[in-house]
Amino acid sequence: MCLAVPGKVIEIYSANGARMGKVDFGGVVREACLDFLPEIEVGDYTIVHVGFGISRLDEEEARSTLELLKEIEGSVEEAADKGSAHEAGVARSSPLTTRERLGSAERKRRPSG
Amino acid sequence: MTGRDAGKAMKYLDEFRDGKLTRRLLDEVRKTVTRPWKLMEICGGQTHSILRSGLDQLLPENLELVHGPGCPVCVTPLELIDKAIALAARPEVIFASYGDMLRVPGSGRDLFSVRAAGGDVRVVYSPLDTLKIAHENPKKQVVFFAIGFETTAPANAMAVIQAERQGLRNFSVLVSHVTVPPAISAILESGQAGVNGFLAAGHVCTVMGYWEYEPLAGRYGVPVVVTGFEPVDIARGVLMCVRQLEQGKAEVENAYARSVCREGNKPAQAVIRRVFEPCDRAWRGIGVIPGSGYRLREAYAAFDAETRFPDVRGILTQESPVCISGLVLQGLKKPSECPAFGALCTPQAPLGATMVSSEGACAAYFRYGRHADSPMAREVRA
Numbered sequence: 001m002c003l004a005v006p007g008k009v010i011e012i013y014s015a016n017g018a019r020m021g022k023v024d025f026g027g028v029v030r031e032a033c034l035d036f037l038p039e040i041e042v043g044d045y046t047i048v049h050v051g052f053g054i055s056r057l058d059e060e061e062a063r064s065t066l067e068l069l070k071e072i073e074g075s076v077e078e079a080a081d082k083g084s085a086h087e088a089g090v091a092r093s094s095p096l097t098t099r100e101r102l103g104s105a106e107r108k109r110r111p112s113g
Numbered sequence: 114m115t116g117r118d119a120g121k122a123m124k125y126l127d128e129f130r131d132g133k134l135t136r137r138l139l140d141e142v143r144k145t146v147t148r149p150w151k152l153m154e155i156c157g158g159q160t161h162s163i164l165r166s167g168l169d170q171l172l173p174e175n176l177e178l179v180h181g182p183g184c185p186v187c188v189t190p191l192e193l194i195d196k197a198i199a200l201a202a203r204p205e206v207i208f209a210s211y212g213d214m215l216r217v218p219g220s221g222r223d224l225f226s227v228r229a230a231g232g233d234v235r236v237v238y239s240p241l242d243t244l245k246i247a248h249e250n251p252k253k254q255v256v257f258f259a260i261g262f263e264t265t266a267p268a269n270a271m272a273v274i275q276a277e278r279q280g281l282r283n284f285s286v287l288v289s290h291v292t293v294p295p296a297i298s299a300i301l302e303s304g305q306a307g308v309n310g311f312l313a314a315g316h317v318c319t320v321m322g323y324w325e326y327e328p329l330a331g332r333y334g335v336p337v338v339v340t341g342f343e344p345v346d347i348a349r350g351v352l353m354c355v356r357q358l359e360q361g362k363a364e365v366e367n368a369y370a371r372s373v374c375r376e377g378n379k380p381a382q383a384v385i386r387r388v389f390e391p392c393d394r395a396w397r398g399i400g401v402i403p404g405s406g407y408r409l410r411e412a413y414a415a416f417d418a419e420t421r422f423p424d425v426r427g428i429l430t431q432e433s434p435v436c437i438s439g440l441v442l443q444g445l446k447k448p449s450e451c452p453a454f455g456a457l458c459t460p461q462a463p464l465g466a467t468m469v470s471s472e473g474a475c476a477a478y479f480r481y482g483r484h485a486d487s488p489m490a491r492e493v494r495a
Contacts, residue, residue, distance in 0.1 A: 001185045001213065001472055002158050002264040002316040003342075006125040017278060018271075026123040033241060036267060036381040045125060047319065047372050050211070051239025052268040054381060055319045055372045062125050062371040069134050069345065 004049035006057050009034070009042055023048055125371065129343035130166075138348035139171050145355050149175040151307055152354055153300070153444050155293060156314035157184030157472025158342050164481040166344040168351075176355065179306060179444035180477075182296050183314050185261045185289075186213040186470035187442060188396040191430040193289045194219040194466075199425045200256050200287065200418060201227045201234050207250055209243040210258040212236040217466045220431040240272035247276070247284040256418045259286040264316040266290050266407055267381035270388035273409070273416050285418040288408055291394055293317050294325045295405035301333040306444035310354040312340040312347070315369040320385075322377030326365045334363045341369035388413055397466060398432075398439025438465035441474050448478040455484050 007023035012034060014020065019034045023046060030048075034040055037053045045057035154160060160180045163169050169178055182188055198219045201208035208224070215224040215234065228234040233253070237243055240257060247255040259269040269286065276284045293314060300306055313326060318339045326337045336357035340350030350368040357364060367373055385407070394406025409417045419425065435453045440446040448454055448467070458464040460476055467473035478484070 001211065001261055001470075002156055002183070002314060004264065004316045004319070006123070008124070016275065018275065026126075027121040033239075033268075033271065035271060036378050036384070038380060047316070049264055049316060050268045051241055052271065052381075054264065054267070054316065054378055057125055058371045059125075062128075065349075065371065066128055069138070069349070 002049065004047045004054060006045050006047050007032075009040060009044050009046055009053075012040075012042055021046075021053070023053070126343065129341065129345040131345055135166070135168070135344040135348045136171075138345065138352055139168070142176065142348065142352050142355055143173045145352065145359055146173050146176050147359060149177070150309045150355055150358050151177045151179055152310045152312060152351060153179045153181045153306065153308040154312040154340070154347070155181040155183040155297070156317070156342075157181075157187065157470065157474065157477075158316075159183075159312060159314065159340065159347060160474050161472060161477045162342050162344065163347060164477045164483060166347075167481075168344060168347060169483075172351070176351075178351075179308065179447075180441070180474040181300070181311075181444060182396065182399065182442040183262065183293065183317075184442075184467065184470050184472040184474070185265070185291060186211075186217060187438065187466040187473050188291055188399065189214070189217070189260050189289045189466070190395040190397050191220060191432060192395070193287065194223075195221075195430055196419070196425045197258050197287055198222060198224060198227055200422060201232045202230070203254075203422075205254050207233045207235060207246060207253045207255045208258070209235045209237045209246060209255060211260065213470045213472075214258055214260065216463065216469045218433070218463055218469070240269050241275070244272060244275055244279065244281065244284065247281050248279075251283060253283060254421070255284050256422075257284070257286045258289070260289045262290075262314070262317050263292055263321045263385070264314075264319070266385045266389060267320060267378075270384045273388050273413055274384065276416060277413070285416050285421045286409070287418040288389075289394075290389065290407035291396065292391070292405050292407065293321075294329065295402050296396070297326070297329055297337075299399075299402045299405075300443060301329070301335065303443075308335070308444060310336040310338070310358055312350045312354060313337050313365075315339060315341040315346070315373060318367075318369070318373045318377065320378050320381050322375050323365050323367060323373065324375055330363050330365050336363050337365045339365070339367045339369050339373050341372070396442070398436075398442050400439075433464040436465035438467040438473075438475065441467050448475040449483055451475070455479060 007025040011022040021034045023032045032048045034053045040056045046053035047055040243257040330337045338350045338354045389407035392406045392408040395401045437451045463469045467475040
């Protein structure tokens, strides 16, 4: 029920007094109501649930999360190449710091509304 | 969302399904866990993602995931299913519903069989579709089954607001909304499930924020991690949760910050508050949880299907005597522990709603072959 999918807003217009938009989900374009996202603009990503945008996707946050996770991956692989460096917590890319960051809350994001 | 172009990538979705990243995160989980812990994922969408990706079988043996009550189709009380069936069978009614509800068993039959018998039952993707149906069928009464958690409440509320704005007199809603924090409170208060930490539902929190969980985390000493739906998101939520548990912390953290902020979506909350007010709500298989539902405010009583069709009140209901879905929904039993699972009860012939819904735990166990805690499953975990 709570399934919601990210898509890119490609058009915004008004219909029946509602703020509507066309949203592109990897090639499939559907109409969505954007009344809950007064600040969203064309080119932004939104998360759509039952035909309503419920969030402006924070792209910077998504990128930094993935970078953080990939950093971990890199550090683990690097450590594997270099024997037990990772386990000892002395790998060059300072994996413990990354691992700590991974388990902590992210930067405060601003409300999307 | 269906009909996805198979050839194209879905940005901000595919990256969070990366198997390699998920495994790395689970390696970290394995390194972190030193004692047995039990986590509950709230949302049925998360349950399905966990079973589909096999995450449950890749966790360390002493870390257990139990499945929460976050499936609105599953917890919609039988009385309301029976009311829906009675309304849908009326010749003047077009009954519109999200697809999952059609096969949910009522006391006697389901909405599908009403349709087979000639009732006008339609599946809608969005509540706004129902307004279109009402416009196109002025001589019919269109009734929409407004179910869901906080994620769906603003959309359903907006349909009522637009119906009023458009002067639609042939549109009404049968409301069965439920809310998450009172259900978590009830689970913690009873203590039977022995849950040590929660993965909160990412899209409920997208709408409502997560400030409501802070007093719960403090009062009951349980970490709550707002978690998304893809394997990377879930593995990360699990890691953050066990890390808190191992460090003796009980805080609310956000592992789904690309969609969720602490305050949530305020315009959506304002629409919920305008149309709905909190009420006590019976959850199928669980019972009444105080303050755990929304009902229409008096100002919108004209759109209440139960007011418009007063004779559908007070239907006598009858639950299956074998089904243990209530225990499954509270995290007290696994679907495979039910004697009817996979034999008397299948998605084709369900005894309980948890076997029907695309978010129901029983349906997930059936679909992804968790018929028993098989030796092979144990081997993979070890």
